Structure formats: structure tokens, C-alpha cells
Amino acid sequence: MAQRIIIAEDEAIIRRDLKEMLIAEGYDVVADLGRGDEALEAVRTMRPAAAVLDVKMPGMDGLSVAEAINAEQLCAVIILTAFSQRSLVEQAREAGVMAYLVKPFQAGDLVPAIELALARFDEKMLVEGELERIHDEHRKLEEKLETRVILDRAKARLMDEYQLSESDAFRFLQKTAMDTRGKVKDVAERVIDGNLKPGRS
Ligand SMILES: [Mg+2]
Incomplete structure (x- = not known):
């Protein structure tokens, strides 16, 4: 069964490209949004396997969305970023981000990033379950x-x-x-x- 994914990116062209690439790779894009707050709501209600989040978005920035998703253990998170600043990487790690995609990305970058994030999320859930x-x-x-x-x-x-x-x-x-x-x-x-x-x- 195809993995369900939500994407949030405020630039419509990038969002559309990303969605098309994901669908072509066999993923099920259940929602594509241009606002961070709407993305968080969609993740809460639709419970996808992963969320691909842009950093700068209206409503709520991607790292804050990632932090909320992580706190509620909702799904794997992949951050879409145009920069590779060290501070952002550290902030992202603290927010529970499991993989990155640096813009401009290629179709070939998508699958490894998403599969890595999915595997890390599964592992984290296993560990949490065992600790519990x-x-x-x-x-x-x-x-x-x-x-x-x-x-x-x-x-x-x-x-x-x-x-x-x-x-x-x-x-x-x-x-x-x-x-x-x-x-x-x-x-x-x-x-x-x-x-x-x-x-x-
Ligand atoms: Mg943006």
C-alpha cells in the first residue's frame, strides 16, 4: 500500500512539482498545503506516514510544525530547505526532523530522504514502546x-x-x-x- 504523505510549501510551483514527483514515485499525497498551521491540522486529522515541510511558510513555520508533530508523535518529518545553515540543522534535529531535502531538489533525492525519515520514525516508535x-x-x-x-x-x-x-x-x-x-x-x-x-x- 502506498505511503500517505502530506506536503506543505507556500511556493505553488515547488509544491506542484513536489507533489507530481512524489506521485510518480508511488506515494499517496493526501494533502498539499501552502500554510504551516493548516499542515499541522491536516497531519492531526489525516495521520499520514510522513509530512514534507517547507521552513518559511505563512501561518506557522515548518520547524514549529515539526516540533508539534514530534511532541505528539504523529508522523515522520522531512524538512524542505533552501539553506544548509548549521543553526537550522541543529534546530531541526531538536524539532525531531528525520531527514532534509535541499532546494532545488531532484526526483532522485526524494525517495532516499522520505524512506530514511520513515525508517527513523518507525525505529523511534519501537524504542518508545519498549521504554514504556x-x-x-x-x-x-x-x-x-x-x-x-x-x-x-x-x-x-x-x-x-x-x-x-x-x-x-x-x-x-x-x-x-x-x-x-x-x-x-x-x-x-x-x-x-x-x-x-x-x-x-
Ligand atoms: Mg516558503
Whole structure:
């Protein structure tokens, strides 16, 4: 299936050429716009695979659009630029731009730039997904550990103050949780706070 692409370039002739070249290369140009703000809106609603953005455009400049797209992780971004200034390159990298096209570009420059940007975006999404999964796992482990510490403290109190055996202390916590349809951890916290004693409830 053809990759869906949005282009934003305020010079109509360049925009038309770019669109024709992309179509000839087999891409699906779902929108071509002359304003940055409209390009951002189109990316948000149409969710293309990539956006090719001019730098200087009315409404919103291409780097600001790139920054917003990057912050919302919407799609790959290729910047169209007439200059190759170092400051712009750095700004673009910070805005999450994944490839450049320097004007005047040729049809042969397009595919490598777009494919590079698409590959980098996919890789970034994979890494973000993996990081999210690791954070989730870490959170769950921390929760388990915290519950374990609280259960141990509650058991210790039940054993010290009420002379329950360890297994009876645990059974008391478990049964109270079941009877009250609560969590064992919450029951344990009540025991630690002195708000729950065996023999009463
Ligand atoms: Mg322009």
C-alpha cells in the first residue's frame, strides 16, 4: 500500500512539482498545503506516514510544525530547505526532523530522504514502546515490593501483639480482605495503623 504523505510549501510551483514527483514515485499525497498551521491540522486529522515541510511558510513555520508533530508523535518529518545553515540543522534535529531535502531538489533525492525519515520514525516508535513497557514493568515491581513490605510489617505486628503464627497472621489479612472485598495491602495498612485487630472487624 502506498505511503500517505502530506506536503506543505507556500511556493505553488515547488509544491506542484513536489507533489507530481512524489506521485510518480508511488506515494499517496493526501494533502498539499501552502500554510504551516493548516499542515499541522491536516497531519492531526489525516495521520499520514510522513509530512514534507517547507521552513518559511505563512501561518506557522515548518520547524514549529515539526516540533508539534514530534511532541505528539504523529508522523515522520522531512524538512524542505533552501539553506544548509548549521543553526537550522541543529534546530531541526531538536524539532525531531528525520531527514532534509535541499532546494532545488531532484526526483532522485526524494525517495532516499522520505524512506530514511520513515525508517527513523518507525525505529523511534519501537524504542518508545519498549521504554514504556520497561517503565510499566518497573512500576509493577515497585508496587509488588511495596505491598510485600507492608504485608511483612502487618504480619510482624499481628505476631508480636496478638501472638499469631506467621501463617495465621497471613490468613487473617487474606480473610479480612476477602470478607470486606478489599485489598490485602489496605487491610495490612489498617493493621499497621492499629485500626484493625484480630477478633474484631
Ligand atoms: Mg516558503
